[in-house]
Amino acid sequence: MIDFRSDTVTQPTEQMRRAMANAPVGDDVYGDDPTVEFLQTSAAEKLGSEAALFCTSGTQANLLALMSHCGRGDEYICGLKAHNFKYEQGGAAVLGSIQPQPVVNQSDGTLALADVEAAIKPDDIHFARTRMVSVENTIGGQPIAMDYWPQISQLCHTHQLKLHMDGARLYNAAVKLNVDIRDITRHVDTFTLCLSKGLAAPVGSLLLGSKEFIKTATRIRKMLGGGWRQAGILAAGAQIALDEMPKRLHEDHELAEYLALRLEEVEQLEVDRERLQTNILYAHCRLGKARELEAFLKQRDILIFGAQPIRFVTHLDVNRNSVDQLVAAIKEFYR
Template identity: 55%
Template structure:
């Protein structure tokens, strides 16, 4: 008897291109993007920049490269960016800004809602003194650990940065998850409102939006010109990249509003795991469910789930991520597998 397909909840990066997305990729007109004449890349860049309220945009192979090029375009060697302890641009991207850009990170502990306390941000801005790295940039992430930064917080953080002469960058890898959580009826408008508080934004298409590859960095024309040079130097120049840009543009048109379905399934998963002895579940705001496992129950949990066809991660907390390849049946299977571990003999 064949086994049911596995339920892969490790990340929303595991999504497969849909049939419609593959058709869009196959039909994409192509050029050479290093020469700037790939029409599919140019169309994606122009559409996203206009949608989010920026002058220009640049297609990148990865979100890591997009963030790196942004940081190096904002900061010079020996300068500093303020960032959260659990932000990707500090913790999860290999230290690229420090190693490749000679840019010093100044990490700050997150508040419970994922934000950076603004009094602590201001306290970490260095004086203009030769003893210190010059503070140049405030880098935020939205969503952060699945949490949505509130609009009033973004406005206050932006105002602080502008008052203190700092540029503002947003790692918006899951920008549209945040936008859907803020306004499911008008997510594109919500995304634009979020972006209005930043000088640059990186948007990832290979997470919840389901494209196989690609992020786009948005900013002013002059900023994107600098980022274009850094993209070339870091090996990001692609040729017939329109195959990938077409997938991203298809996702932009067809996979944004459906993120609300992922959020609803995440809530169902969290509800199904509530009340289990040895497991504390955090109510999700978007598509990511975190849970804390009692130390005496942790050993063997991931393998137990895997044996039942459910994949999850437990790098620092138990994490389940919903995406377009997970349906209601898969969520119920995951609930059953977890409950069997904690309640079974």
């Protein structure tokens, strides 16, 4: 099966599988798992933070950040397209009693500073208390430009707000912009990093911030049922994802460019070149047959999401031959 639906479908490498099979483990709820402890310590150092917490998913890590920064009846500002607003079942409101205040994402994925400032509530008993701003990087595959971070950071500092970054594909942004990842993270108070997307770990995300923040987040994680026992088996794979896999992300970006070139051969598809920055490519089906195309490709062991626009994601487990098979099948469908 050739799968272009997401980079979440990547399989762990043989190196990861061997490390997981032989990982020294302990009870992580008691802080006794050496493999988890090493992952968290090394991640904090590598990513430029005081401390880190290994979480089951990016959704959990984002929720922990929101619940650590905000109390019941508080509010956070985010983008209308933000994952932690649109795709996480309203967890902040449901489980944290935290009100989201979305603003429109600009074409580059940022939140306009004027929009953020206008959304901050005055100190008035009629309003929820604004506590933090959340910005996603990358968003829709687009990395946030480096000059944006000191601006949004200064705005948050001026208004005594925390700045959180949903960095699910943060390494994709760093690779695309050709910067040290710490040059991005130094501008935010807290951030997440997903290890099970392009980095190919089987499970897990990291939440990073100050030691006091991670202490709070760890307590909340336990309350939410996120305390786990011999999690070193998973952390061993995550460690290799963190240490080795960022080195190959440029391959996914290059493959997405090749995919765009090939899809442009199909006149029934309109490739969105402007949004192609990393490993995520969008194409509009001019005939409105995206769902029919999805079903047709599935019969040929090729998976896509037949939404409009169609999103194609390149990753470790697809290559140029996969792209060629995809394009050949698409041409067959439109013949």
